[in-house]
Amino acid sequence: MADNKDVINCPACDKPMTKVYMQGADVSVDVCLDGCGGMLFDNRELEKFDEEHENIDEIADVIQGKTFEHVNEAEVRICPICKVPMVKQGSGKAGVQIDVCNTCGAKFLDNGELKKIRTFDDVSTNKAEALIDALYNKNLEDVLGENAHKDIKPSPRRKFFEKLVYNRLIK
Ligand SMILES: [Zn+2]
Ligand SMILES: [Zn+2]
Structure with missing residues (x-):
């Protein structure tokens, strides 16, 4: 128009x-x-x-x-x-x-x-997205640093994901 x-x-x-x-x-x-x-x-x-x-x-x-x-x-x-x-x-x-x-x-x-x-500051959103990308690409070392080589049990891992998604949604 x-x-x-x-x-x-x-x-x-x-x-x-x-x-x-x-x-x-x-x-x-x-x-x-x-x-x-x-x-x-x-x-x-x-x-x-x-x-x-x-x-x-x-x-x-x-x-x-x-x-x-x-x-x-x-x-x-x-x-x-x-x-x-x-x-x-x-x-x-x-x-x-x-x-x-x-x-x-x-x-x-x-x-x-x-x-x-x-x-509008979408830095938090970008960070969460970068983490999720890294996880899907299995570059866990990049994301978890020194924790990368520890055995991650399903429960804390699940919590980690839930927190990520939650943070993304409320920002
Ligand atoms: Zn109109
Ligand atoms: Zn007016």
Whole structure:
């Protein structure tokens, strides 16, 4: 979907949003500069900005030093483009819930959520994955160090796996 050219009102606080042109990605993001600080991304736009290495200088510039009004994040938002209720969806990162329009694909993020998604630390997940990879590849020495040559009985080993999987799921 092409960038929406009309001024749209914020789905959270109903103030007119400001279009911020993102040079690197060549898209405009609607930012609620005079209200709650929320951001509306058109279909597929968000994936251009959700990793920490991706450039969001223009957004960072316009929101810097501003204080935004508080909004109820649990409220159902109405897509400002299609006028249908948006659906709360986990972003898969940092437990952040975003509002998604299933009709046009627009995604609304409350103030601060973009930062949380971008800086989500998945080091723990990576470590657990590396351990599981190593175990499946039978490189146990790499994983267990000096314990590698000790006989591992099924029970502690099972506990080890359970702990690994548990840690992965709750992080
Ligand atoms: Zn707003
Ligand atoms: Zn929509």
